[in-house]
Amino acid sequence: MSADERPSAEETLLAACRALAPTVLDRTFELSLIPAPPLGETDRAERVRSWWEADGLTVESQSVGNLWARIREGDRSAPAVVVAAHLDTVFARDVPHGLRRAADGTVTGPGCGDDTVAVAALAALDRLLPAVTATPVWILATVGEEGLGNLAGARAAFDHPPAAVGAFIALEGNYLGRVNTVGVGSERRRVRIATPGGHAWEDATAPSAVHIAVDLIHAIDAVQVSHPAKTSRNVGLISGGESINSRARSATFDLDLRSESAAALDGLTAQVDAILAAASPGVTISVETLGSRPAGGIDSDHPLVAAAARALTEAGISPRLTAASTDANVAYHRQVPAVTLGITYGDGTHTEQEWIDPDAICYGLYALTRTIDQWPPSSRQS
Template sequence: MQGRQDDRLGSLIQEHLPRIVDLTARICAIPAPTFHEAERARFMAEQFRQRGLAVEVDSLDNVVARRPGEGRAPALLLAAHLDTVFPPETPISVEHGEGWLQGPGIGDNSLGLAALLTLVDLLQAAGARTPGDLLLAANVGEEGLGNLRGIRALVERYGPELGAVIAVEGHNLGRVTHIAVGSLRLRLTVTGPGGHSWGAFGQPSAIHVLASIVTELTRLPVPKEPKTTYNVGLIEGGVSVNTIAPSASAVIDLRSIDPAELARLSQSLAGIVERHRVDGVEIAEEVLGERPAGQTPVEAPLVQAAIGVLRELGLEPALDASSTDANIPIAHGIPAVCVGLTRGRGSHTLQERIEIEPIRLGLAQLVRLVQQFPVGAGPAPSPERSA
């Protein structure tokens, strides 16, 4: 019986493969920079409605389609982010070659969005039902300074009914991301009196102070296990070569898979900043984003289900840590993982490419995970857990 079901699923996926390729290309052609996802959100909402699903679009432009289940089992949320890393003026050209698609954001995350729509098609074609409701979300704000605002709102809205969350990404077929890399992103701005580099020599320079802060940060010891990192990704400031800089700023990224280590690193940076507060200099700190760290344990039913499905498909699972939409449900005690759909290269570049053939396995993975739910869930959530 299982063999016939697998053959039937394989045939359905093969039939739908050209459709998901077309959907992926159409979605990719719709610009969706972080904070500007509305047009792509409208497309997804209309596509879900065409499939007969009830759709909600919130004030952030999160799109949620509900496929009703048969009973009172907890709901499963599948989330694929709408946004891309590219600025609004980026020209978008999608190329289709022999066995591949190429374009900015084609795998991250146009394919993930197309997979949600195709999953509905596959379930409908197979006449498959689920014990609990299936929530399919196209959410905003996963990339960069979006700070996971879309999935935060979804967990706040639907948390009490969720048994698990699966974040869906186009790249990295075979991975099961069950560890959430936490991060703190902030901007330090140093201001001082400025002045002429010769005539006012001795006055504090904002650039010199900022450079000293950065130098001290890079000398901090951080553990390899649990992995903890820092990075200064952007520095701006100064007026001219012969002007004592009146202002300078740096954007800093702190990360760890362990909440305690992330807090310790943040406190160390705060101490460095305090030591550089001298007369005539002001230092302002602006938090640009915070992502919680945590993990769904390997032995959790959801993680074991994801591992088992991949092995059934002939793939060896790669358990890993990353910063994804799964961070937020994990932080709320809701079992969550992030999975990939195909192989590719060039993520976050204009030449991003995905392979078409492995998408069959990625779709089979999603269908089987949905069919196994709520076996892959943790305990039924309570309203208090999502507070």
């Protein structure tokens, strides 16, 4: 074979990614059968541990439930690249788990893209990266990324990492094409309202906890934020009352506040907290903080972002810079360069109809591998 006929390094890598994609998909199917609600990931973590050990990796665990494995030693004096995917899904244990193939070739089922396929893909990096890398490379399976998990796994990972962290890549299974550069921060509150209650007719002017909850929500919706960054507020759960003809003694609602900007989120939160603190006579309002996720980000021209964009372009995919709440939020808060990348295409996130495209897994593996291989930038300069 002549030099001109030999496959390029990129073609060789893509072929290796195609060869490994069926294993990633098989593991996705296997892992999908194991429920893993936030902070209830023990069974799923044990399955991942068994895979990694069978792959010849030495697995370290943290008390919170995280799993670590170093797949490249690199220069031990250099800070490591950490690639993380979260074990948990949004689905409770009583939801039917498992995946199915659709007629169009996609794979459908709870949690397949968020984040089961990404966890299944982590160990593939050990087969894809060059034997020698400029820095140590670790893979990390985290807990508590979803819902009220409050990024518990990522926080623990940065509190007690096995090595200094120089770059962090969070994997989301259905994000292929996205380079997430902004971590959307959030503040979550549970608001409880208590009143003496009464009869709907005889005590018609008595305060009703349900009415007060509605008034508070309306006031929160009316809050104006002067900061130009995108913000949102959402009441996802509400309950209360005793009967149709009673002035409600109690009501509860769960509130989610978000923004791309820490300053905007702080401003929104301060106004909302002031509204919640202004109780009327005969009314008790208690507020419980359910979670607090730091906002942050990385400059769009940062070398890590550029490496990810180049890698996607090499794979024939147009990169898009986006914002979301992921484990990378913690990295931003700790001043560590971070991006969030995807393994394949998909949609329907957080529904039982969630789906992924198995044919695109190879491109996600390629882009991830090439991103790591280009880091740190000084090691690739001539």
